Amino acid sequence: MTFQKTNLDHKNPSIINHNQENHNKINLNRENLGLINLNPLQRGGIIPLETRAILNQWLDGYSVCDFCRGCLDKIQRPPIETFVHKTLPKFLGCDEVRITNGAREGKFMIMHTICEKGDWILIDRNAHYSTFVAAERAGLNIEKTPKTSAPEHKINETDFASKIKEMETAGRKPKLALLTYPDGNYGNLPDAKKVAEICRNAEVPLIINGAYAVGRMPINLKEIGADFIVGSGHKSMAASGPIGVVGATKKWAGQVFAKSKNYPLKGVEELGCTSRGLSIISLMASFPYVIKRVANWDKEVENARYFSDEITKIRGIKAIGEQPHNHDLMAFETLVFYEISTTHKRRGFFLYDELKARGITGIKPGLTKNFKLSTFGLTRKEIDKIIGAFKEIAKIK
Numbered sequence: 001m002t003f004q005k006t007n008l009d010h011k012n013p014s015i016i017n018h019n020q021e022n023h024n025k026i027n028l029n030r031e032n033l034g035l036i037n038l039n040p041l042q043r044g045g046i047i048p049l050e051t052r053a054i055l056n057q058w059l060d061g062y063s064v065c066d067f068c069r070g071c072l073d074k075i076q077r078p079p080i081e082t083f084v085h086k087t088l089p090k091f092l093g094c095d096e097v098r099i100t101n102g103a104r105e106g107k108f109m110i111m112h113t114i115c116e117k118g119d120w121i122l123i124d125r126n127a128h129y130s131t132f133v134a135a136e137r138a139g140l141n142i143e144k145t146p147k148t149s150a151p152e153h154k155i156n157e158t159d160f161a162s163k164i165k166e167m168e169t170a171g172r173k174p175k176l177a178l179l180t181y182p183d184g185n186y187g188n189l190p191d192a193k194k195v196a197e198i199c200r201n202a203e204v205p206l207i208i209n210g211a212y213a214v215g216r217m218p219i220n221l222k223e224i225g226a227d228f229i230v231g232s233g234h235k236s237m238a239a240s241g242p243i244g245v246v247g248a249t250k251k252w253a254g255q256v257f258a259k260s261k262n263y264p265l266k267g268v269e270e271l272g273c274t275s276r277g278l279s280i281i282s283l284m285a286s287f288p289y290v291i292k293r294v295a296n297w298d299k300e301v302e303n304a305r306y307f308s309d310e311i312t313k314i315r316g317i318k319a320i321g322e323q324p325h326n327h328d329l330m331a332f333e334t335l336v337f338y339e340i341s342t343t344h345k346r347r348g349f350f351l352y353d354e355l356k357a358r359g360i361t362g363i364k365p366g367l368t369k370n371f372k373l374s375t376f377g378l379t380r381k382e383i384d385k386i387i388g389a390f391k392e393i394a395k396i397k
């Protein structure tokens with residue numbers, strides 16, 4: 001095939017698309033920028049102005065490596081060393097913390113270090129898919145605790161005790177347990193302290209998956225009494241990402257953060273170096289803002305409950321998950337919108353369109369029967385605007 005322009009190019013659009021010049025022009029404008037975004041995945045990753053102001057200096061690849069002497073968490077200019085070895089351990093209640101490229105990478109590095117291929121692990125039934133994928137990559141077998149039926153979908157803490165016993169009897173005692181805190185479907189917050197106590201008594205190390213907690217709400221590994229914690233920078237710490245944090249107690253830090261035999265500055269599970277540029281700068285730049293918002297968590301829960309109370313006044317909308325709710329991630333069953341979709345000319349897409357027309361986005365296009373959303377970081381005025389929009393849309397015939 002030739003890239004030379006011929007008359008044919010202009011007649012056949014498929015050939016024009018293969019023209020080198022056109023091919024290089026990719027439209028990267030973000031369609032929904034500036035709208036109120038209800039996507040739980042994105043609300044905690046919105047970058048505050050003070051962070052935006054610094055990012056331009058760090059866009060280049062490997063930008064944080066100007067003064068690196070071989071180890072990311074030892075870099076002093078910018079002050080990554082203090083951040084990783086003092087600020088974050090204090091914030092998370094850990095003895096040691098390392099930077100990862102996301103919560104999943106943290107989970108994988110722990111599983112890969114602590115377990116052998118073929119080992120069993122125990123996780124809660126509301127666990128995120130990335131927990132399953134991390135375990136699969138590490139060659140592990142998975143057992144799950146039960147959960148209560150709809151609409152609550154609650155994890156009973158004591159099921160960790162009975163499951164561990166059951167697995168032990170079957171000759172497959174879990175090498176590791178994981179609690180999703182909160183889960184990403186319903187925003188349920190089990191009693192992590194209770195699960196940690198059960199796991200401690202059974203001598204099963206426990207990971208707290210705090211992808212939706214670290215950077216949103218107060219959370220402290222020592223207080224919980226578990227062994228590991230993972231967090232997600234792009235999900236809940238106002239960072240551009242991809243970036244995450246992994247924390248461990250003294251007991252495990254040496255193993256999980258062990259250095260390479262051949263390269264004594266390089267962590268093996270970190271593959272030598274993790275976040276090497278813009279993403280760690282964004283995490284550090286947002287940190288003072290994150291500290292402030294974590295202190296404001298009660299207000300966030302109050303806002304979420306207010307939203308839930310108002311929205312469930314609409315006939316045909318029901319809250320799913322624990323009630324009263326304790327997190328900004330909320331799920332709803334919304335039969336009223338489903339009913340409208342059955343006769344609407346835009347079918348299931350009407351809801352997305354109607355919300356967008358009112359300056360709101362973040363509910364997946366096509367969904368009407370049930371969906372999750374988050375009010376994290378929104379003002380009361382914005383929340384009232386969203387409630388008003390849902391009330392209006394519910395009246396569409």
Ligand SMILES: *Cc1c(COP(=O)(O)O)cnc(C)c1O
Pocket residue numbers: 101102103104105127128130131180181182183184209211212231232233234235243244
């Ligand atoms: C989003 C999410 C993850 C994945 O986080 P990454 O930082 O993108 O790896 C893991 N667990 C839960 C519960 C999540 O909601």
